Amino acid sequence: MLLAGMCLAGCASSAAGRAEDLGIEISRSSTLTPFQPSVPTLTPTPQVVRLGVDGSVPAALQDSIQLNGGVAWVPDGQPAEAVISVVGADESLSAWVYALVAPFPTVRDGVSLEELKGLWRGEPLDDLQGQPLHVDEATRLSLEAQWGEPASGLVETAAADALLDLAWQAKTAWAIVPFERLDPRWKVLRVDGVSPFDADFSAQAYALTVHYGLLPGPRAVAAGSIQLPPSNRDTQKMTSLLMTGVTALTRATGKKMETEGMTYPAVDVIGWFEQADLVHISNEVSFTDTCPPANPGQTALQFCSRPEYLELLDYIGVDIMELSGNHLMDWGWDPFTQSMQIYQERGWKTFAAGANLEEARQPLLLEHHGNHLAFISCNPAGPARVWATEEFPGVATCDYDWMAAEIRRLREEGYLVIATQQFFESYGFEPGAEQIRVFNMLADAGAVIVSGSQAHHPQGMAFTNEGGFIHYGLGNLFFDQMRMPDGAAPEFFSAGLPIAGVRLEFLDRHIFYEGRYLGTELYTAVLEDYARPRPMTDEERDQFLREAYKRSGW
Numbered sequence: 001m002l003l004a005g006m007c008l009a010g011c012a013s014s015a016a017g018r019a020e021d022l023g024i025e026i027s028r029s030s031t032l033t034p035f036q037p038s039v040p041t042l043t044p045t046p047q048v049v050r051l052g053v054d055g056s057v058p059a060a061l062q063d064s065i066q067l068n069g070g071v072a073w074v075p076d077g078q079p080a081e082a083v084i085s086v087v088g089a090d091e092s093l094s095a096w097v098y099a100l101v102a103p104f105p106t107v108r109d110g111v112s113l114e115e116l117k118g119l120w121r122g123e124p125l126d127d128l129q130g131q132p133l134h135v136d137e138a139t140r141l142s143l144e145a146q147w148g149e150p151a152s153g154l155v156e157t158a159a160a161d162a163l164l165d166l167a168w169q170a171k172t173a174w175a176i177v178p179f180e181r182l183d184p185r186w187k188v189l190r191v192d193g194v195s196p197f198d199a200d201f202s203a204q205a206y207a208l209t210v211h212y213g214l215l216p217g218p219r220a221v222a223a224g225s226i227q228l229p230p231s232n233r234d235t236q237k238m239t240s241l242l243m244t245g246v247t248a249l250t251r252a253t254g255k256k257m258e259t260e261g262m263t264y265p266a267v268d269v270i271g272w273f274e275q276a277d278l279v280h281i282s283n284e285v286s287f288t289d290t291c292p293p294a295n296p297g298q299t300a301l302q303f304c305s306r307p308e309y310l311e312l313l314d315y316i317g318v319d320i321m322e323l324s325g326n327h328l329m330d331w332g333w334d335p336f337t338q339s340m341q342i343y344q345e346r347g348w349k350t351f352a353a354g355a356n357l358e359e360a361r362q363p364l365l366l367e368h369h370g371n372h373l374a375f376i377s378c379n380p381a382g383p384a385r386v387w388a389t390e391e392f393p394g395v396a397t398c399d400y401d402w403m404a405a406e407i408r409r410l411r412e413e414g415y416l417v418i419a420t421q422q423f424f425e426s427y428g429f430e431p432g433a434e435q436i437r438v439f440n441m442l443a444d445a446g447a448v449i450v451s452g453s454q455a456h457h458p459q460g461m462a463f464t465n466e467g468g469f470i471h472y473g474l475g476n477l478f479f480d481q482m483r484m485p486d487g488a489a490p491e492f493f494s495a496g497l498p499i500a501g502v503r504l505e506f507l508d509r510h511i512f513y514e515g516r517y518l519g520t521e522l523y524t525a526v527l528e529d530y531a532r533p534r535p536m537t538d539e540e541r542d543q544f545l546r547e548a549y550k551r552s553g554w
Contacts, residue, residue: 048072049221052080056141057212058232059160060180061096066227082220084212084228086145091218092211094228095203097179097196098139101186103168104463104520105554107545110190113207122151131173136160139176142210176208179233184448184467184519196233197511197521199240199275203231239371239512241418242276243451245458245474245505248284248327249312250303252480252530254294260531262311265478268534272507272523273316277368280375281318281477282420282453284325287342288335296480296530302330310342312478318346320364323353324377324395324422324453329386333393340393352377352420353388353395360388360396363410363417371512374415376447378403379422380438381454395422400438404445411446416517418510419447423454423473427488429501429551431459431472443468448517449510456481457501460552469520474506480530496543503527504544 052074053062065084067073074080089095100116102108108127119125119133120143133155135143140157144150158166164183167173174189179196182188188195191207203209212228214220249257257264266273273279284303291304321343328336336353343350351364364375378398379386388394407417419442423435431439431452439450443464452459455473462470481502484491492498507523524541525533536544 049082049225050074050078050080051221051226052083054083054085054141056086056138056145056210057084058096058138058142058178058180060178060232061094061212061228064229068225068227070222070225083215085215086142087211087213087215089204089211091213093213093218093226094211095231096142096210096212097203097206097231097233098142098176098208098210099179099182099186099196100174100176100189100191100208101167101182102174102189103171103554104185104187105545105549105552106172106187106189107542107549108189109541110193110195113192116191116207117147120147120150120155122154124154127172128174129172131170132156134158134163134166134173134175136163136177139178143176146210182518184469184517185463186519188519188521195521197240197509197519199277201233201235203233236369237371237514239278239368239373240276241278241280241373241510241512242273243280243418243449243474243508243510244477245282245453245507246284246325246456246476246479247281248303248325248479249305249309250285250480251294251298252296253478254306254309255296256480256529256531257309257312258294262308263315265312265531265533266316268532269507269523269525270316272509276317276509278319278366278373279317280320280322281313281316282322282325282422283313284327286328286331286335286339288331288338290331290335301327303327304331304335307342310346313348314346318348320366320375321348321350322375322377322420322453323350324379324420326379326381326383326386326395326422328353329394336393351375352379352422353393355388355393357388357390357394357396360394361402361406363406365415371515372415373512374410374417375420376403376406376410376417377420377422377453381422381424400441404441407442407445407447414515416512416515417447418449418451419443420451420453423452425454425456427457427485427501429457429459429493429548435472439470439472440464443470449520451508457484458504458506458548460548462552467517469510469517471506471508474508475504476502476527477505477507477533478531479527482527482530494543494547497540497547499526499540505533 049071051071137157163175167175188197194206285305287305287307291306349364354360366373378396380398386395387397410417442450448468450470452473456476458475459473483500493501503526505525509521511518524536524544526536527533
């Protein structure tokens with residue numbers, strides 16, 4: 001036994017030595033552990049949550065939902081464990097913005113939420129003249145979840161694609177549509193003074209925001225297994241462009257600036273300019289150091305602007321300077337060339353004029369929030385001294401075959417084209433036959449907006465079949481005309497609005513979103529004190545729009 005014990009001890013010591021020689025560490029205090037076969041760990045099969053969508057969810061939201069695992073769509077008619085539906089704001093996964101809309105030639109600008117809810121409950125509005133409020137099925141169910149069942153006869157359901165035609169055929173019918181279903185032929189009506197076109201829009205504070213989420217609650221599926229877009233309106237995808245009529249800082253307008261301050265003309269309308277991402281000005285007069293102090297009694301039609309007047313354009317935040325006007329060369333090439341240099345130094349983008357004809361015809365290409373815009377223009381009216389040539393600077397002449405081809409090319413490249421014209425002047429609201437032909441030709445070529453920059457008197461509007469917007473003339477912006485020229489009739493715009501037509505102004509705020517032209521908001525103003533446009537009163541605006549739409553054939 002002693003020998004055996006000694007042998008075991010010696011053998012163990014020898015074995016340990018050999019292990020250490022091999023670099024293997026062995027703990028001498030360890031005990032032998034009997035062999036135990038490993039038992040596999042059972043992993044439970046993850047449960048797949050069956051997900052459904054109820055009828056209140058708009059099609060665009062349904063198409064945008066992403067499932068990331070652990071969730072599967074339930075076949076139609078099968079029970080679901082979670083459903084996407086209308087929920088409260090505190091459980092919202094997506095805030096979907098809707099708009100109250102009417103045919104574009106609608107005079108009224110908005111309603112209160114209480115009026116809209118009253119209509120939903122069965123209290124008619126005089127403006128609809130007995131016509132119903134139209135919605136598609138998903139919109140009806142969404143609003144019903146918040147406002148209760150709508151009144152029979154005053155709220156009617158129709159296919160989403162049919163709403164626009166139904167409203168235009170009825171002329172006075174309104175509708176509620178998701179933001180992504182807006183079209184230029186709709187007028188977006190404000191609700192409690194708020195429009196989804198507003199620059200400072202807040203979906204959370206807007207009466208027509210509907211929240212969608214999961215029922216029975218947000219914990220019905222694992223976090224991250226389902227993704228909904230946060231909204232259908234993203235400010236980073238939207239562009240607003242404010243287009244204006246004639247600016248000519250000279251004569252009495254210039255004198256008022258010299259006596260009242262350089263920003264005096266814009267003090268009453270500056271808020272409109274602040275609502276725009278891009279501000280367009282059609283400036284018809286060149287700046288020069290040799291321009292004398294303004295003379296309100298000047299009779300010669302040769303104009304110049306003093307350099308200090310540029311403060312006004314800085315104040316309103318000019319981004320885009322159209323140079324199609326027929327007075328740009330009144331003081332010669334040098335002031336024109338110097339003005340072009342001034343605009344470039346200020347970072348203003350120009351179009352319609354250049355150092356030669358080729359440069360003058362170049363479209364202005366801009367990108368803002370993913371929207372690609374192209375501006376193109378020409379001047380058919382002259383005078384000849386203002387036109388650019390192959391060698392000399394000036395304004396683009398009109399070759400309409402070239403212009404139409406250029407518009408088509410730009411559209412094929414993905415640009416939304418805005419075409420303007422310095423057309424032949426007329427002091428009436430109705431455009432002439434040739435003006436109608438040219439403007440429609442440019443729209444048919446693919447311009448989404450065709451706008452007349454020549455008009456000292458506002459002119460009518462039209463839509464193409466594809467939803468392109470034509471405005472034949474916006475009227476003046478900053479120019480001193482307070483009465484109609486001698487021989488021009490009538491003296492007043494209409495019996496209901498006894499104001500000279502040259503004092504009435506349109507400013508068009510165009511909205512673009514995700515590469516689409518979405519719509520236009522019309523601002524209306526009256527020129528005061530030879531220089532200062534002010535917003536129309538409610539009564540003036542009512543009379544002006546009513547007459548403008550009527551004389552536009554609407």
